Amino acid sequence: xxxxxxxxxxxxxxxxxxxxxxxxxxxxxxxxxxxxxxxxxxxxxxxxxxxxxxxxxxxxxxxxxxxxxxxxxxxxxxxxxxxxxxxxxxxxxxxxxxxxxxxxxxxxxxxxxxxxxxxxxxxxxxxxxxxxxxxxxxxxxxxxxxxxxxxxxxxxxxxxxxxxxxxxxxxxxxxxxxxxxxxxxxxxxxxxxxxxxxxxxxxxxxxxxxxxxxxxxxxxxxxxxxxxxxxxxxxxxxxxxxxxxxxxxxxxxxxxxxxxxxxxxxxxxxxxxxxxxxxxxxxxxxxxxxxxxxxxxxxxxxxxxxxxxxxxxxxxxxxxxxxxxxxxxxxxxxxxxxxxxxxxxxxxxx
Numbered sequence: 001x002x003x004x005x006x007x008x009x010x011x012x013x014x015x016x017x018x019x020x021x022x023x024x025x026x027x028x029x030x031x032x033x034x035x036x037x038x039x040x041x042x043x044x045x046x047x048x049x050x051x052x053x054x055x056x057x058x059x060x061x062x063x064x065x066x067x068x069x070x071x072x073x074x075x076x077x078x079x080x081x082x083x084x085x086x087x088x089x090x091x092x093x094x095x096x097x098x099x100x101x102x103x104x105x106x107x108x109x110x111x112x113x114x115x116x117x118x119x120x121x122x123x124x125x126x127x128x129x130x131x132x133x134x135x136x137x138x139x140x141x142x143x144x145x146x147x148x149x150x151x152x153x154x155x156x157x158x159x160x161x162x163x164x165x166x167x168x169x170x171x172x173x174x175x176x177x178x179x180x181x182x183x184x185x186x187x188x189x190x191x192x193x194x195x196x197x198x199x200x201x202x203x204x205x206x207x208x209x210x211x212x213x214x215x216x217x218x219x220x221x222x223x224x225x226x227x228x229x230x231x232x233x234x235x236x237x238x239x240x241x242x243x244x245x246x247x248x249x250x251x252x253x254x255x256x257x258x259x260x261x262x263x264x265x266x267x268x269x270x271x272x273x274x275x276x277x278x279x280x281x282x283x284x285x286x287x288x289x290x291x292x293x294x295x296x297x298x299x300x301x302x303x304x305x306x307x308x309x310x311x312x313x314x315x316x317x318x319x320x321x322x323x324x325x326x327x328x329x330x331x332x333x334x335x336x337x338x339x340x341x342x343x344x345x346x347x348x349x350x
Contacts, residue, residue, distance in 0.1 A: 007032040007150060008135050014080045032150045059083040067117035068141035078115075079139045079148040087113050087121055087247075088134035094251040095123065098176050099130030103254055108238075109176035112160040113247050118142040122160065124151035129176075155214045162219035163242055167226035169293075172247035177238035178254055180261035185233035191261050194276040194307035199260040200285045203231040203241075203253055204296040210235040228297040231257055244293060279303025 005027050013020060020037065029037070059082035066078055078084055091111050098104045109129050112122040123129070124136045138149035142161045146153050154160075160173040184191055190205045206229035211218035222240060225232050231241045231253050239257060243249035267274050277285070283303050289296055298306055 003027040004030065005033050006030045007036050008133075009033070010036050011080050011085075011135060014077075035150070059086045061115075065116060066119060068119055068143075068145075068147070070116075072147075075119075075139065075147050079121075084115065084121065085134055087115065088137040090247050091121070091123060091137060092132040092134060094174065094247055095129035095132040097251060098174075098254070099128065101178075101255070101258075103176040103178040103258065104129045105177065109174075110154040110156050110160070111174045111247060111250070112157065112164070112172070114164050114171045115139075119147065120161065120164065122157050123154050124149070125154045127151065158214065158216055159219035159222055159240065162216070162223040163226050163240070166223035167242060169244040170226060170242040171244055172250045173240060173242045174247065174250040174254060175234075175238060175240040176254060178258035178261075180265060181233065181239050181254075181257045182237075183265075184261055185238060186236055188233075188235050190233060191257070191264060194282055195264060195267075195274065196260055197285055198256055200277075200282065201289045201292070202256050202294065203260070204229045204289075204294065204298075205231045205233060205257065207233045207235060210237060213237060226295075228295055230295055276307055279306055282306040 003024050003026070005023060007030060010020060010033050061083050062078055062081070064074075066074060070078075091113065094111060095104075095109070098109055103109070107126045107128050110123045112120045114120050119139060119141050122138050122140055123132065124138055127136055136149075136151050138151060138153035139147045140153050140157055140161070141147060142165055144153070144158050144161060156175065159175070163173055164170045181191075185207070188207055188209075190207050191199075193200065206225040208218075208221045208225055211221060218234070222232050222234065226242060230243070231239065233239055239254065241250045241253035241257075243253070264274070280303055283306065286296060286298060286306070290299055
């Protein structure tokens, strides 16, 4: 039986440093494998620029920074390097988690990782996140032009790229449709604040108005919010997050906002007042958040302005947010005792 060689086989050979010139004479190449070889014949230097692994075995980024002006040989070599492969695997892992948690349906959702001055690895279009494979990934420039990859890049890539262009700190972006968070997006409201520490520390949520998915206008409206928010509800669409660390952190924000939205919806059905943080308690959380390098529009606000049940309103007059008995840590019995002692002292003074 003749040996069938696929694109995946050739990419694995490149990652292992094997020559592609000694394939068995009677082997059968798949169409994508044949196209891959033809591209490399046209760019013979492609196999020479391959990122090497560190002594620990962890792939390292290329020593020469890449951008959209780098030669096709350099871009191909990088795209098929161990380092790029590790990033592709990370995207696949996050895609599988999104699918298992039902944050995506059909072929919905997309992700991207910045890998150079103006280039990024991203997910393909029309592929379920539950079945993503490293060989499905694409390399694009910041104008959306595809530079490498056999499958077509995601149709919503412009939004991710505009976010990265607007927010230099953004190294990874993740978009999907978690049901509870998307429900808030459908009504055009950010979730009320000051209820759970994890949400306050890791997420800063803004709302972008609806525009056609994949359009430059949609990307522009989302990108404009990245200076102050790392988690953006896209009206009547879904959620997109960004991270200055890695794609997993961008994914974590999806888990956190979805769990938060689900929790407050359930809490609202219990028939009891929802307790919120006090101003000083929120200030402590924001100090932690700022130390981690996360964005938030509330850093310059006064303590009494930090919590709101609706949209955040910078510049609002300082006032008590809600009744004190709804604050976290409020002890009704202790308050009664303090009031009784106060009344007794005032009575004696009179």
